[in-house]
Every structure is written in structure tokens, then in C-alpha cells.
Amino acid sequence: MDDVELAVDGLVKRFGGITAVDGATFAVESGSMTGLIGPNGAGKSTTFNCITGIHEPDAGTVTFQGEDITGIRPYYCAEYGLVRTFQIAREMANMTVLENLMLPAKRQRGEALWRSVLPVARRDVVREERELLERVWGTLEFFEIQHLAEEKAGTLSGGQRKLLELARALMTDPEMLLLDEPFAGVNPTLEKKLLEHVHDLREEGYTFLIVEHDMDLIMENCERVIVMHQGSVLAEGTPGAITSNERVIEAYLGGEV
Numbered sequence: 683m684d685d686v687e688l689a690v691d692g693l694v695k696r697f698g699g700i701t702a703v704d705g706a707t708f709a710v711e712s713g714s715m716t717g718l719i720g721p722n723g724a725g726k727s728t729t730f731n732c733i734t735g736i737h738e739p740d741a742g743t744v745t746f747q748g749e750d751i752t753g754i755r756p757y758y759c760a761e762y763g764l765v766r767t768f769q770i771a772r773e774m775a776n777m778t779v780l781e782n783l784m785l786p787a788k789r790q791r792g793e794a795l796w797r798s799v800l801p802v803a804r805r806d807v808v809r810e811e812r813e814l815l816e817r818v819w820g821t822l823e824f825f826e827i828q829h830l831a832e833e834k835a836g837t838l839s840g841g842q843r844k845l846l847e848l849a850r851a852l853m854t855d856p857e858m859l860l861l862d863e864p865f866a867g868v869n870p871t872l873e874k875k876l877l878e879h880v881h882d883l884r885e886e887g888y889t890f891l892i893v894e895h896d897m898d899l900i901m902e903n904c905e906r907v908i909v910m911h912q913g914s915v916l917a918e919g920t921p922g923a924i925t926s927n928e929r930v931i932e933a934y935l936g937g938e939v
């Protein structure tokens with residue numbers, strides 16, 4: 683692998699008696715679009731949560747751009763440039779699309795913290811707000827959802843919400859995005875659009891790791907695929923190699939999907 687963006691090594695996460703992730707080891711190449719697949723309960727979401735600081739792993743390491751980020755809190759993880767998309771939570775649903783995009787960008791700047799201790803000229807605040815709004819509108823335009831700016835997030839369709847989730851993640855200025863089922867419940871037209879956006883962003887240099895149950899979608903759009911099974915990595919390779927891998931076929935035909 684030329685340039686490793688993210689490396690997960692011997693990751694373990696237990697919940698009481700359940701070992702959700704059991705020694706997962708894999709690497710994601712910079713600028714790649716990599717799929718993380720596996721039968722239900724394979725440990726994909728828990729792996730995402732351990733990488734992005736939502737869960738603290740019981741063992742193993744997470745290295746991002748050569749730095750050990752194991753166990754750091756989600757906020758710091760985003761500061762490093764590594765973010766995962768989140769479903770729009772209930773409190774976000776009552777906010778407009780515009781407000782939903784303003785919030786992560788403001789948080790990223792640690793606004794409240796430094797403003798409370800440093801005197802800031804009013805014109806700087808105004809300039810920053812203007813720049814932020816320009817970024818928000820740029821992002822809305824990129825995703826072609828300007829017309830939804832004043833809509834409450836809770837009123838959006840499933841597909842529009844997925845666009846908003848991706849847009850929100852982008853507002854934190856990431857370098858790598860972890861997408862957990864970004865296409866679930868999205869109609870084919872919006873799915874195509876969403877995929878185009880992801881490919882455009884990839885061409886700009888973003889790295890993607892995507893958990894998705896739609897196997898065809900992963901195989902058609904990712905250049906590398908990691909297969910998890912029972913908490914560890916069963917296989918890793920190109921879509922062609924994965925599709926014909928006997929162990930992968932067995933894991934999927936084991937009646938778990």
C-alpha cells in the first residue's frame with residue numbers, strides 16, 4: 683500500500699460477555715474509497731465507533747496519518763480530520779438545514795472557548811460569520827440542496843437527510859470520512875447523486891471508508907474491500923478477489939445475512 687491514511691491494529695472491544703470486535707487489523711490507503719462489509723453483527727459499527735472515539739477499545743491501536751489516536755474523544759478525532767457521519771438526532775431535526783450546517787463548523791473552531799477568554803474585535807467576528815455562511819452556502823450548493831436551507835431537518839426525505847449528514851460531516855473540514863450505511867433508505871435517483879458527490883470528493887483527495895449492506899454498490903464503487911466476520915477481518919482485497927473468496931462466500935452463506 684502506497685500511503686496509509688488509517689491503520690487499525692489488533693482492535694478489541696467487549697461489551698460485558700460479548701466480544702464485538704476481536705482483533706480487527708486493516709489499513710486504508712490515502713485517497714481511496716474502501717468498503718467495510720460483513721454479515722450482521724460482524725462488528726463493523728463498533729469498529730467505526732472505536733476509530734472515532736465513541737467507544738474506547740479494550741486493546742489495539744488506531745493510527746491516523748501516522749499518529750496514534752487510540753481512544754481519543756470524538757471532538758479531537760474530528761480535529762485530526764477524521765469524522766464519521768451521524769444520523770440526524772432528534773434535537774437536530776428541529777433545526778433548519780442551514781443551522782445544522784453552521785453548528786459543526788462552529789464547534790470545530792472551538793468558538794465558545796476562545797471567545798470567552800480572548801478579546802475579539804467585532805469586525806473579526808462579523809468577518810468570520812460571513813466566511814462561515816459562505817462555506818455553508820458553498821456546501822449547500824455542492825449538494826444541490828440550497829432550496830432546503832430553511833427547512834427543518836426533520837421534514838426531509840430519507841435521501842435528503844443522508845445528503846445533509848454528509849454535508850454536516852464536511853463542515854468539520856475532514857480529510858477522511860467514515861460513512862455508516864450512507865445509502866440506506868435512499869431512492870435510486872438520490873443514491874446516484876450521493877454517489878456522484880462521494881466520487882467528486884474522492885477526486886478532491888478525501889479518503890472514504892464505507893460500511894454498506896448493499897454489496898453490489900460496494901463492489902462497483904470501492905477499489906478495496908475489507909470483510910469482517912465475528913469481530914475480525916476475514917479478507918481484504920479488490921472487489922474481484924473478494925467476490926471469489928471462498929471464506930467470504932461461506933461467511934455470507936452461513937445464514938447470517
Ligand SMILES: Nc1ncnc2c1ncn2[C@@H]1O[C@H](COP(=O)(O)OP(=O)(O)OP(=O)(O)O)[C@@H](O)[C@H]1O
Pocket residue numbers: 697700701702703720721722723724725726727728729
Ligand atoms: N453497546 C453495545 N452493547 C452490547 N452489545 C453490543 C453493543 N454494540 C454492539 N454490540 C454487539 O456487538 C456485536 C457487533 O455489533 P456491530 O453493531 O458492531 O455489528 P455490525 O457489523 O455493525 O452489524 P450490523 O451490520 O447488523 O449493523 C453484536 O453482537 C452486537 O449485538
